[in-house]
Amino acid sequence: MTEDQIIDLLSSNLSYILLALLLFIVIFQGVKIVPQSEQHVVERFGRLRSVLGPGINFIVPFLDKIRHRVSILERQLPNASQDAITRDNVLVEVETSVFYRITNPEKTVYRIRDVDAAIATTVAGIVRAEIGKMDLDDVQANRSQLIDTIKQHVEDAVDNWGIEVTRAEILDVNLDQATREAMLQQLNAERARRAQVTEAEGKKRAVELAADADLYAAEKTAEARRIQADAEAYATGVVARAIADNGLEAAQYQVALKQVEALNALGQGPSSQTVIVPAHAVEAFANAFTMLKGKP
16 A cells, blocks of 8 residues: 555544534533433523423534523522511511522523512511501411412512512511510519409309308298198198088097197106196096097
8 A cells, every 4th residue: 555545544534524523513512411309501692592301302513502400399498587667666586598499591691680689678578568558466476378479469569580489488587685574574564464354253153152051041941831831731731621621520639639749758758757747638538538539
């Protein structure tokens, strides 16, 4: 093989090598693989061309350039504290935290320079404005409602930046020392008032229960007397019916029976050995015994 043939062979092979190398560069420049957690902003001659999503993407080599690689993962702003004054003129320090993610990278890239600083400033202004509309007690009691309001206002403010606010949190509401002491005094006074009210209600209840017990006892006593009166009336009625049916003889029989019973009880007393009875009483007892013998 002559020298000219060797030179021609090397030139031919070099051309193929250069062509293969050029093809590899074109493929390398034209095929882009984007991770799942990112989106890439492509420019052509300094202007927005497209936004590449996750997976394999194709661009025009040497014309299109990936200028920005934007993470679409949810982000958390550093916890921020800002002072605010409530409607009842109480100075509070509010600690907040905001979570967000980028949904439209082309807006975020070309419309705002520092996303975190912009969102933090927006949140601080909205927090001050919303707390200024509420009393201190409402801030403490309606924290969930306040969080929802702040989140809604922040979403409206950052919508043009291609950002979605996923969550907003109020981590703490701190008061100055003087306000804390005043609130503690108020709390102690409220506890003392509640204790006095509870004690007074207890005494009132005790009086009511005692009155109910007295009323119940009076009702039972009256009921017992009524029953006793009904029994006496019934006995009187029985005697009256007996007299009406048997005449005067039945009445005399009842009187004689009572006299005999009284004499018997008098004679059976433990301290009685001798019983002295008047003459007319003996005659009455004799009549009673005579009537008793005549009864069946």
